[in-house]
Amino acid sequence: xxxxxxxxxxxxxxxxxxxxxxxxxxxxxxxxxxxxxxxxxxxxxxxxxxxxxxxxxxxxxxxxxxxxxxxxxxxxxxxxxxxxxxxxxxxxxxxxxxxxxxxxxxxxxxxxxxxxxxxxxxxxxxxxxxxxxxxxxxxxxxxxxxxxxxxxxxxxxxxxxxxxxxxxxxxxxxxxxxxxxxxxxxxxxxxxxxxxxxxxxxxxxxxxxxxxxxxxxxxxxxxxxxxxxxxxxxxxxxxxxxxxxxxxxxxxxxxxxxxxxxxxxxxxxxxxxxxxxxxxxxxxxxxxxxxxxxxxxxxxxxxxxxxxxxxxxxxxxxxxxxxxxxxxxxxxxxxxxxxxxxxxxxxxxxxxxxxxxxxxxxxxxxxxxxxxxxx
Amino acid sequence: xxxxxxxxxxxxxxxxxxxxxxxxxxxxxxxxxxxxxxxxxxxxxxxxxxxxxxxxxxxxxxxxxxxxxxxxxxxxxxxxxxxxxxxxxxxxxxxxxxxxxxxxxxxxxxxxxxxxxxxxxxxxxxxxxxxxxxxxxxxxxxxxxxxxxxxxxxxxxxxxxxxxxxxxxxxxxxxxxxxxxxxxxxxxxxxxxxxxxxxxxxxxxxxxxxxxxxxxxxxxxxxxxxxxxxxxxxxxxxxxxxxxxxxxxxxxxxxxxxxxxxxxxxxxxxxxxxxxxxxxxxxxxxxxxxxxxxxxxxxxxxxxxxxxxxxxxxxxxxxxxxxxxxxxxxxxxxxxxxxxxxxxxxxxx
Numbered sequence: 054x055x056x057x058x059x060x061x062x063x064x065x066x067x068x069x070x071x072x073x074x075x076x077x078x079x080x081x082x083x084x085x086x087x088x089x090x091x092x093x094x095x096x097x098x099x100x101x102x103x104x105x106x107x108x109x110x111x112x113x114x115x116x117x118x119x120x121x122x123x124x125x126x127x128x129x130x131x132x133x134x135x136x137x138x139x140x141x142x143x144x145x146x147x148x149x150x151x152x153x154x155x156x157x158x159x160x161x162x163x164x165x166x167x168x169x170x171x172x173x174x175x176x177x178x179x180x181x182x183x184x185x186x187x188x189x190x191x192x193x194x195x196x197x198x199x200x201x202x203x204x205x206x207x208x209x210x211x212x213x214x215x216x217x218x219x220x221x222x223x224x225x226x227x228x229x230x231x232x233x234x235x236x237x238x239x240x241x242x243x244x245x246x247x248x249x250x251x252x253x254x255x256x257x258x259x260x261x262x263x264x265x266x267x268x269x270x271x272x273x274x275x276x277x278x279x280x281x282x283x284x285x286x287x288x289x290x291x292x293x294x295x296x297x298x299x300x301x302x303x304x305x306x307x308x309x310x311x312x313x314x315x316x317x318x319x320x321x322x323x324x325x326x327x328x329x330x331x332x333x334x335x336x337x338x339x340x341x342x343x344x345x346x347x348x349x350x351x352x353x354x355x356x357x358x359x360x361x362x363x364x365x366x367x368x369x370x371x372x373x374x375x376x377x378x379x380x381x382x383x384x385x386x387x388x389x390x391x392x393x394x395x396x397x398x399x400x401x402x403x404x405x406x407x408x409x410x411x412x413x414x415x416x417x418x419x420x421x422x423x424x425x426x427x428x
Numbered sequence: 429x430x431x432x433x434x435x436x437x438x439x440x441x442x443x444x445x446x447x448x449x450x451x452x453x454x455x456x457x458x459x460x461x462x463x464x465x466x467x468x469x470x471x472x473x474x475x476x477x478x479x480x481x482x483x484x485x486x487x488x489x490x491x492x493x494x495x496x497x498x499x500x501x502x503x504x505x506x507x508x509x510x511x512x513x514x515x516x517x518x519x520x521x522x523x524x525x526x527x528x529x530x531x532x533x534x535x536x537x538x539x540x541x542x543x544x545x546x547x548x549x550x551x552x553x554x555x556x557x558x559x560x561x562x563x564x565x566x567x568x569x570x571x572x573x574x575x576x577x578x579x580x581x582x583x584x585x586x587x588x589x590x591x592x593x594x595x596x597x598x599x600x601x602x603x604x605x606x607x608x609x610x611x612x613x614x615x616x617x618x619x620x621x622x623x624x625x626x627x628x629x630x631x632x633x634x635x636x637x638x639x640x641x642x643x644x645x646x647x648x649x650x651x652x653x654x655x656x657x658x659x660x661x662x663x664x665x666x667x668x669x670x671x672x673x674x675x676x677x678x679x680x681x682x683x684x685x686x687x688x689x690x691x692x693x694x695x696x697x698x699x700x701x702x703x704x705x706x707x708x709x710x711x712x713x714x715x716x717x718x719x720x721x722x723x724x725x726x727x728x729x730x731x732x733x734x735x736x737x738x739x740x741x742x743x744x745x746x747x748x749x750x751x752x753x754x755x756x757x758x759x760x761x762x763x764x765x766x767x768x769x770x771x772x773x774x775x776x777x
Contacts, residue, residue, distance in 0.1 A: 055501055133616045157614060182617065265618045267549075267564075271632035271751075274625070297749030304625060305630055308499045309470035309749035323618055325552065330560030353561070354635055358494045372618060 087179060087214050088186045088204040090325055094174060097227030098122065102154065102172035102200070104162070104183035106130030109141060111207065111378045113414050115222040120145035122226060125170035128153040129182040134324050134373070136336040136419065144415045159184050166195045172200055174225060178376075179206035179214070199421060208376035212283055215378055216240065235378075235412045242404065246388050249395045250289035257291040259363065260391055261315040263350075264302060265323065265372060267330045272307040272355040279322070281375050284384050285303050287360045290317065290391035307355040317391050318361035320350055321372035322420075334371045338420040343369050347425050366390065367425040379408060379417070386422035447723045449717055454730040455531045458508070461737040465504040469740055471495055472486055498635070504635035507740040507754070508733040509642045510699050513691040515709025515732020516646075519725055520653060521688050522710055524681045525590045526667075531706040532692035535597025536575045538703065539604035541696040543626050544571030546608045549623045550615040564586045564626070565638070569697035575600055577688030583681055629702035629728050629755030638698040645694045649687045650729065656680065657721035664719050702755040705732050705739075708762045735762045 056345035067262040073394030083093040093300070103109065103126035112119040120141070131138045131153065142148050152170050162184050178185050183263050184191040186204055195202055203225060205218035216236050224233030262281050263273045276282035277298025293313045294305055322343060332346045347369045351362045361367060368390045374383035386401035401422045409416040467475035473492060481488040481496050488496065518531040532538065544567035547553045554563035557568070580597050612620055653660075659680055663670040672676050692706070709732030710724070715733075717723045739757040746752055 090685070129616075132614070157616070161613065196551075265622060267622065271630060271634075272619070297747065302621065304630070304632065304751040304753070306749050306751045308495050311499065312471035312494050314491065323616065325616070325619075330563065354498055355494070358491070358498075359553045 060074040079095040082224055082227075084203060084224045084297050085218055086203040086221055087206045090202075090204070092201050092203050092225075094201050094218050094225060096164065097232060098174035098225050100124035100171060100173045101226075102167055102170065102175040103127065104175060104177035106132075107182065107373065107376060108136070108176065108178065108205070110137070110413075110417070111205070111219070112313045113141075114378050114412055115219060115228050115229065116226055117228075117414055118145075118401040119414065120151065122150045123148070123247055124172040125152045125153045125154045125167060127155045127157070127183045132157055134335060136324050136338065136350050137417065140336055140415050140417065149177060154344070158182055159188060162188075162191060164191055166198075167191075168194065175200055175202045176222070177202055177204050177207045179204055187339075207378055207380065209279070211375065211380050212243075212287060215380060219378055222301075235408075238408075239381050242385065246288060246384055246392055246396070250287070250388075250392070253392075253395055255394060257289055258317055258391055259293050259313055259315040260285045260290040260317045260387075261305075261310060261313075261359070263356070265331055266320045266350045266353075266356075271304075272353075273305050273310055274302060275305045276375075277301055277303055281370075281383070284374075284380070284387050285319075285391065288384055288388035288391050289395060290387065311355060312356060314360050316364065317366045317368070318351060318356065318359060319368045319370055319387065319390065320347060321370050322346070323372045330414060332369050334420045334423070335370060335373070336417050340420040343420040343423045347423065348372070351425065369420075369423045369425075371421040374421075379405070382408070382421060390424070403408065446718070447717055450584075451727050451730065452703075454713075454716075454727055454734065454771045456732045458730050458737060461741065462504055464509060465507065465737050465741045465744075466496075466500050468744050469495065469500055470744065482553055502634040502636055502639050503631045503637050503740060504737070506631050506642070506699065507736040509639065509646055510631075510695045510702065511705055511709065511733035511736025512650075512729035513646055513695040513732075514644065514702065514706035515713075515728045515735075516650065516653065516725060517688040517695075518706035518732070519689040519710035519713065519721075519728035520591055520660070520684045523664050523721070524676075526664070527590070527594055527645045527711065528711070529707070530594065531703075532576075532688060532696075533701070533703045533706055534601070535579065535594070536600030537572045537689070537692045538696055539601045539608070539699040540575035541568040541572040541609045541693065542701055543604045543611070544568040545626050545700070546611040546615075546623050549626065550611050550619045565697040567699075569693045571604075572693035572696050573689050575604070576685055579755055580682060580685050580689075584678070622659070624700060625753060627755075628753030629700040629758070630751060631699055631754050632751045633699060642694050642698060645690055650725075651685055651689055653684075653725055654722070656683070657725055660684070660721040660725075661719060664721070700753075700755065702736075702758055704759045704762050705735050708732075708766050709735060712766065712769060715773055735765065 057193050081095050085091050101122050106127045109119060109130055116122055154167040178184055192202060203221055205221060206214040206294040207218060215263055219232050219236055223229040262276050262285060264276060265274055273292030276292060277294050277300050279301040282292035282295050293315055307398060320332055322334030324335040332343060334343050349376055351367045356362060367369055370386060374380050382401050382405045385399050385404050388396040389399040389401060405421055467478045473495060478496060485493060501547040514532060521530040521532060522528055545564050548564045548567040554567050558566045579597055581594060583593055640776050659675050662675060663680060667677055710728040713724050713727035717727050739754050739761045742761055743752040743754055743757045
């Protein structure tokens with residue numbers, strides 16, 4: 054108990070120091086987060102608690118030195134996406150000393166550890182690996198300790214919430230100009246896709262998105278309403294999972310897939326995909342390795358019979374785009390693959406290179422969007 | 429009115445005839461269920477097209493032919509084989525442990541299989557040299573088989589009675605569930621999802637190779653079990669009585685457990701965990717036919733296969749276009765049938 058009191062005192066002291074400093078140099082900052090909560094902090098945050106490790110990439114879009122404002126974070130990126138973590142570790146060796154407040158899921162999130170790193174702001178996701186607006190105990194304890202919380206979201210409603218989430222972080226970190234540059238770029242790219250699709254009267258091709266395919270998993274885990282399916286609709290395709298699946302993700306009946314006979318097949322891959330017979334993608338992965346596993350999986354029973362596969366419209370997309378501010382790369386890749394009639398001029402690889410060059414302090418090179426047949 | 433031996437003999441004959449016709453009726457119901465299962469699916473291809481396609485595959489379009497021969501037939505046959513295998517395993521297990529709650533799943537086989545699957549799905553760990561598309565099945569089989577062998581080893585220890593075995597089996601369930609939970613705790617969300625779907629059981633992973641392997645296991649084990657039916661019936665009457673007949677009960681248990689492990693481990697390895705059918709199949713058969721294992725074993729297999737076949741059919745009808753994990757539907761189908769039989773029986777007695 055005394056420890057907790059000490060902690061509270063420490064947190065209060067920290068808050069007080071920032072509050073007084075804030076009074077001297079800046080006006081308080083007020084934002085409305087994506088959960089609709091109004092949050093006010095006395096000054097730009099300098100010690101962030103990151104509820105989901107994957108949001109380090111988000112933080113690097115917002116802040117030129119993301120690790121310098123990291124007080125503590127969940128271990129999911131460090132433990133699960135080791136390739137991306139390595140890239141950050143090479144650029145910022147200090148990241149190894151940033152305390153983990155949990156391993157890879159909400160249950161492992163230690164409130165005590167989180168309080169002990171004395172953050173001045175907690176950034177939590179809407180859903181994902183870490184605490185969410187439903188994690189009442191976490192929210193209550195942080196609130197009692199005087200640590201403000203903002204919720205961001207790139208996953209539940211990626212197309213709606215990506216820009217607001219980035220702008221919220223820009224405000225609370227005092228990086229509004231930097232964020233505005235990325236948001237302008239993002240918005241322009243997105244509008245281009247939207248406007249061309251809106252102007253087109255051609256029928257939407259049927260698309261099968263096969264999320265985390267494996268040789269043993271049968272066919273097919275597909276997005277329903279939401280998730281990557283949203284990107285397919287935005288890009289002018291028709292996600293066949295949306296017609297029958299009530300949840301964001303679920304198993305499709307192979308017979309239904311055969312009957313629908315989609316003309317485009319998009320499989321998703323993750324960093325550890327190869328180990329379990331899936332598709333390997335992400336930072337530091339050679340696209341040739343992605344192609345090899347994609348070719349194997351596209352020719353498995355049922356999927357191998359589809360028009361998409363016979364016509365060679367077979368693609369692989371990095372799975373984590375469903376929860377990333379870089380999701381514009383996925384939107385453009387899907388647009389180019391699904392609607393070559395509208396988007397032959399797009400180049401998702403160039404977009405990623407563009408983002409790496411202009412906006413990210415740590416370049417993400419690897420295998421993120423791959424066609425089985427290089428064009 | 430005294431019963432003469434002749435009357436008793438006639439009564440016995442009538443009873444035998446009734447049992448034969450009951451088993452035949454179950455077999456016929458199963459046949460109808462399988463036909464319905466093969467003639468149902470999201471594409472709306474009906475019985476006429478299916479029968480025509482089975483007789484002359486040339487009449488089908490390419491997609492129809494894939495649907496019939498690569499999707500519906502393997503799934504329908506897999507349902508039958510899995511149901512038969514699990515119910516047969518359950519019947520033998522209930523007998524050798526003289527415990528009505530025993531089934532391959534209540535004693536840790538499925539928990540062990542799930543653990544094996546989880547280390548394949550989450551950690552990618554498997555025996556070297558196994559192709560990627562078999563590692564989940566191989567791991568599930570190895571762990572399921574090892575769990576029964578562990579039970580087996582305990583059974584061979586002098587002085588380990590059947591109560592000890594059952595308790596040990598239940599301890600295995602908790603141990604493997606905890607291990608699986610540990611693996612889940614470090615899994616990516618993607619791997620976790622795959623594991624969750626695996627553990628709900630699914631027939632959509634069926635293909636001809638898997639159907640062939642399971643069919644082979646059932647074809648070997650079923651006659652073997654049937655050959656020991658009289659001994660099992662005697663054991664069911666009580667261990668002392670079986671011993672007085674000169675039966676080697678320890679050996680009988682050992683061999684039966686071996687069969688159980690083969691059946692259950694193979695079935696679970698291919699379709700994931702499907703509970704309940706191994707428990708309810710034998711009970712349905714027992715309610716209909718009593719304890720004579722010459723009838724109980726085939727009837728258990730038929731009853732289990734029937735429940736699974738109907739579950740496969742119901743799964744397609746409930747949400748067209750979506751694969752509902754068959755493990756969910758099995759209980760939804762099995763429980764009402766089971767209750768109806770129990771209640772009907774109560775009224776008769």
